[in-house]
Amino acid sequence: MDTIEVEGINGDRLLFDGASVAKFRHxxxxxxxxxxxxxxxxxxxxxxxxxxxxxxxxxxxLAMSSFMSLTIxxxxxxxxxxxxxxxxxxxx
Numbered sequence: 001m002d003t004i005e006v007e008g009i010n011g012d013r014l015l016f017d018g019a020s021v022a023k024f025r026h027x028x029x030x031x032x033x034x035x036x037x038x039x040x041x042x043x044x045x046x047x048x049x050x051x052x053x054x055x056x057x058x059x060x061x062l063a064m065s066s067f068m069s070l071t072i073x074x075x076x077x078x079x080x081x082x083x084x085x086x087x088x089x090x091x092x
Contacts (some may be wrong), residue, residue, distance in 0.1 A: 004086060006079045008070040009057065016083055023068045035064035037090045045080065 004016040011027040022034040041063040048057045055073050062068040072080060
């Protein structure tokens with residue numbers, strides 16, 4: 001399985017490798033959390049329309065054995081959709 005990486009607007013990122021999901025901070029320099037896929041509960045994505053010339057963003061809240069949050073822009077939406085699909089397939 002390929003890895004899926006979703007990069008946030010502030011440099012944080014989520015990395016799915018098929019067995020776990022990890023959150024990295026500081027442009028991928030510091031691993032903040034890693035959870036096995038078996039602890040996946042749900043993912044919520046909230047669309048925030050852009051205002052005054054700013055692009056649309058998406059707030060992502062991933063519930064596993066710990067909570068992970070990330071804000072992404074429109075360019076990462078396809079990666080986010082791939083992550084949601086992969087996590088949905090991993091559910092028993």
